[in-house]
Amino acid sequence: MVYDFIVVGSGSGGGSLAYYLNKSGAKVLLLEAGKFYRKNTFPRTEAETSADLYWGGGIEFAKDGKMGFLRTKMVGGSSIVYQCLMDRFDDNAFDAWKDESGVDWFSNATMNEHYNQVESDMALHTFTEKEWNRNAKLFIDGCDKNGYKWANLRRGQSDCALENGNDCIGCLGGCIRDSKQSSLVAFIQKAEKEGLEIQADTEIHKVEPGNETCKIHGMQNGNKVSYEAKKVILSGGAFGTTRMMYMSGFKKKLPALGKKFSSHPQFMWIGFQNEPVDAHKLAFQTVASKDPEFRKKGFKLENVFAPPISLAMLINITGSKHQDYMKKYRYMQCIEVAVRDENVGEIISDKNGKLTISKPLTDQDKERKTNGLQAIKNILLSSGANEVFESNFYFGLHLMGGCVMGTDPSKSVVNPEFNVHGEKTLYITDSSIYPNAPGINPGLTIKALSHKLSTQLIKG
Amino acid sequence: MNHFSNRAITGITKVGDIYCPKNGEFPAFSEAAGTQYLNNLVSNVPEDDFSSLNLVLIIFSFLPAFILKWLIGVFERSMDNPGDSILPSLLRQLNLGLRGLCYSVYYSEFSNPEYKGRTPLQIIDYHLNRVELEPVKSEATFV
Numbered sequence: 001m002v003y004d005f006i007v008v009g010s011g012s013g014g015g016s017l018a019y020y021l022n023k024s025g026a027k028v029l030l031l032e033a034g035k036f037y038r039k040n041t042f043p044r045t046e047a048e049t050s051a052d053l054y055w056g057g058g059i060e061f062a063k064d065g066k067m068g069f070l071r072t073k074m075v076g077g078s079s080i081v082y083q084c085l086m087d088r089f090d091d092n093a094f095d096a097w098k099d100e101s102g103v104d105w106f107s108n109a110t111m112n113e114h115y116n117q118v119e120s121d122m123a124l125h126t127f128t129e130k131e132w133n134r135n136a137k138l139f140i141d142g143c144d145k146n147g148y149k150w151a152n153l154r155r156g157q158s159d160c161a162l163e164n165g166n167d168c169i170g171c172l173g174g175c176i177r178d179s180k181q182s183s184l185v186a187f188i189q190k191a192e193k194e195g196l197e198i199q200a201d202t203e204i205h206k207v208e209p210g211n212e213t214c215k216i217h218g219m220q221n222g223n224k225v226s227y228e229a230k231k232v233i234l235s236g237g238a239f240g241t242t243r244m245m246y247m248s249g250f251k252k253k254l255p256a257l258g259k260k261f262s263s264h265p266q267f268m269w270i271g272f273q274n275e276p277v278d279a280h281k282l283a284f285q286t287v288a289s290k291d292p293e294f295r296k297k298g299f300k301l302e303n304v305f306a307p308p309i310s311l312a313m314l315i316n317i318t319g320s321k322h323q324d325y326m327k328k329y330r331y332m333q334c335i336e337v338a339v340r341d342e343n344v345g346e347i348i349s350d351k352n353g354k355l356t357i358s359k360p361l362t363d364q365d366k367e368r369k370t371n372g373l374q375a376i377k378n379i380l381l382s383s384g385a386n387e388v389f390e391s392n393f394y395f396g397l398h399l400m401g402g403c404v405m406g407t408d409p410s411k412s413v414v415n416p417e418f419n420v421h422g423e424k425t426l427y428i429t430d431s432s433i434y435p436n437a438p439g440i441n442p443g444l445t446i447k448a449l450s451h452k453l454s455t456q457l458i459k460g
Numbered sequence: 461m462n463h464f465s466n467r468a469i470t471g472i473t474k475v476g477d478i479y480c481p482k483n484g485e486f487p488a489f490s491e492a493a494g495t496q497y498l499n500n501l502v503s504n505v506p507e508d509d510f511s512s513l514n515l516v517l518i519i520f521s522f523l524p525a526f527i528l529k530w531l532i533g534v535f536e537r538s539m540d541n542p543g544d545s546i547l548p549s550l551l552r553q554l555n556l557g558l559r560g561l562c563y564s565v566y567y568s569e570f571s572n573p574e575y576k577g578r579t580p581l582q583i584i585d586y587h588l589n590r591v592e593l594e595p596v597k598s599e600a601t602f603v
Contacts (some may be wrong), residue, residue: 002569010547013603024482039593039594040592040593040594040595040596041596041597044590044596045568045569045570046568047497047501047564047565047568047569047570048500050500050501050560050564051500051501051502051503051504051564052503052504054504055504056504056505056506056509057501057502057504057505058504058505058560059505059556059560061552061553061556063549064544064548064549065538065548065549065550065551065552065553066549066550066552068556073504161591165589166589166590167588167589167590169588170588170590176590176592176593176596177591177592177593178593280586280588281589307586307588308567308568308580308581308586309560309564309567309568311473311554311565312559312563312567313559313560313565315564316536316539317479317536318477318478318532318536319478319479319481319483320481320483320484320486322479323480323481323483323484323486323580324483324519325483326567326584327486327583327584328582328588329584329585330585330586354506354508358543369531392539392540392554393539396511427545448602
């Protein structure tokens with residue numbers, strides 16, 4: 001059988017693309033390497049969430065062992081576990097992409113209609129004061145005392161039952177209410193009802209684009225499988241798509257494959273208050289910095305927290321001192337800085353798909369980190385923290401680049417039409433095509449770019 | 461299928477008692493952690509990484525506690541080592557991997573069924589309120 005379209009990967013990019021293509025009446029197959037969980041089958045413990053939903057069994061590391069990467073493996077991809085914060089890019093982000101790639105349509109003027117369409121297909125909610133938990137209130141208090149500007153976050157969610165006491169930190173393992181507007185909820189389940197064919201547990205290892213069709217090969221539940229479509233669109237994320245391209249032998253033809261990797265390195269520091277903060281209760285992430293100076297300096301701050309195992313990982317000491325800190329779990333106030341990093345990282349895969357990630361922090365990254373952490377410390381101390389724990393562990397959730405878009409085939413992997421350079425039947429849409437780090441949550445723009453590609457593919 | 465050997469479980473228990481010792485209300489790792497659940501938590505770890513980890517833990521099982529404690533101190537200090545060479549890189553990854561394993565069965569619902577005292581989660585007073593939309597299916601545990 002020859003499908004019209006096969007989409008490989010079901011995260012923010014793939015899930016939304018499959019939805020729009022399926023809606024057009026095309027014969028679409030959506031493939032996903034991970035399992036198919038639903039609201040009533042997501043793991044209910046943090047330990048199982050890490051072990052079952054993430055590649056590598058929890059966390060993958062850069063080759064220097066300094067930075068951890070979190071990458072999920074299930075239908076819906078990372079949108080299942082992320083916070084579903086829905087921010088549009090500003091002109092600064094698109095201008096930086098245009099400069100890096102030579103792609104002239106990177107602009108809000110072009111992307112507005114795609115943002116509008118994607119937003120209209122999701123339930124969006126901007127938090128208000130009544131939803132702030134104490135961690136948020138302390139963040140705001142500290143920002144105000146230091147003259148830092150902040151704003152309520154906009155999130156994809158429909159009904160989180162906060163008024164009934166639901167603690168949303170649990171949805172870091174998948175939303176149990178189908179409230180969070182993950183790719184699964186906002187797009188895939190809707191498309192499923194309209195006939196979209198979805199095959200989970202299917203890992204693609206080889207892509208063979210031809211002039212008329214594209215063939216792909218992989219394993220499904222231990223059995224070899226092959227598929228064919230008029231057009232194949234890879235959407236496995238920065239690591240997944242780059243890996244498939246490597247395993248298919250594209251590195252010789254496209255030397256930029258794997259290059260320009262960035263990841264918004266994130267550092268979380270903890271302040272200890274005298275009264276319980278209960279940062280894990282109710283809506284655990286509702287506000288963030290919105291300070292033009294921070295934007296200029298290349299970082300942003302978010303009011304965040306983590307469940308116990310992840311929190312224990314941040315406290316990089318051992319033994320009884322570690323336990324003494326953990327005993328103050330309910331008294332912890334937490335803030336994170338995300339750095340708009342330079343795209344000097346690299347993703348490399350061997351022929352068997354084993355990944356090696358290089359992600360050094362440049363001098364500029366380190367300066368941005370230092371400035372951000374100083375701002376965190378200012379907020380924590382001025383909002384009443386009696387001690388600040390300065391964790392040295394950092395991680396990346398926004399994995400970007402590796403198959404970047406651009407006009408020059410020697411410096412990019414896909415052209416401005418999302419086509420892999422020189423291949424008429426193979427496309428990519430996900431964060432791997434990001435030319436550099438926007439310094440803004442990438443999720444909404446991934447979906448908007450997928451919508452742009454869908455309109456192009458549907459027109460033929 | 462990844463599966464820790466019995467000797468490796470002995471190794472992780474000894475390491476766990478260094479990361480999470482008996483301390484006031486806190487039970488020792490060897491008392492409270494559900495090491496029998498560890499195999500359930502490593503199914504997605506790449507096989508070659510798992511084999512290396514299993515081997516390291518077997519070696520640890522034969523080491524005296526004071527040497528292990530010194531080694532873990534070396535692992536911890538590797539986190540602040542700016543070097544990118546192979547040894548500190550491996551030590552950092554091993555350190556984070558071991559901590560992840562230990563904390564996953566200590567600060568979690570996966571406690572030792574034979575342990576009857578207050579669990580570490582109870583001691584830190586962690587409780588999540590989940591307002592379910594519909595009945596949970598059996599794959600999701602510890603509701």
